[in-house]
Amino acid sequence: MYFRGFFLSCLMSNLFWILLTILFFKSTSAFSQEDTLIYENPQPEPEFPGGFDSLMVWIQQDLLYNEEVYAEMGSHCFTHVFLDFVVEKDGTLSHIKAHNKCSTDLSYYVDLLQRSPKWSPGKYRGQVVRCRYRLPLTIDLE
Numbered sequence: 001m002y003f004r005g006f007f008l009s010c011l012m013s014n015l016f017w018i019l020l021t022i023l024f025f026k027s028t029s030a031f032s033q034e035d036t037l038i039y040e041n042p043q044p045e046p047e048f049p050g051g052f053d054s055l056m057v058w059i060q061q062d063l064l065y066n067e068e069v070y071a072e073m074g075s076h077c078f079t080h081v082f083l084d085f086v087v088e089k090d091g092t093l094s095h096i097k098a099h100n101k102c103s104t105d106l107s108y109y110v111d112l113l114q115r116s117p118k119w120s121p122g123k124y125r126g127q128v129v130r131c132r133y134r135l136p137l138t139i140d141l142e
Contacts, residue, residue: 038086038130042122046087046131049117055135062112063139069108081109083135089128091118109137 048055063069085096096113098106122131 036130038132039122039124040132042124042129042131044123046091046122046133047120049119058116059112059137059139062115066108079139081106081137083109083113083137085113085133085135087119087121087131087133089121089130091121093119 048058081098081100083096083098085093088094093113093116096110098109100106121128123129
């Protein structure tokens with residue numbers, strides 16, 4: 001009788017710790033999965049400080065001050081670019097990629113966005129979330 005009670009108490013104690021461990025790992029994996037999720041179309045979308053027009057002015061001013069890059073902009077391939085990036089929850093930009101239909105060096109655009117001020121992040125159901133953003137950029141040299 002004593003052995004049976006001891007056996008049951010040990011079994012219950014071990015079950016308690018096993019369930020506690022399972023719950024802990026389940027909650028941490030849900031937390032990390034939530035943090036790595038990137039939303040495609042949040043409402044509201046991420047925004048450059050001052051809006052889209054301010055972003056265009058900021059890019060234009062940077063180009064005018066960077067004479068070497070501006071001088072190389074004669075090609076069609078350098079003036080038609082897609083910029084893909086992730087706006088993080090704190091407004092910083094990550095995973096920045098610049099591409100177009102030519103195989104030109106577009107590192108200027110990646111460097112440009114890395115110097116960007118913090119954006120206002122996007123939201124999903126009222127929560128600030130990480131968001132993917134695509135910026136089609138056409139620069140008119142005229």
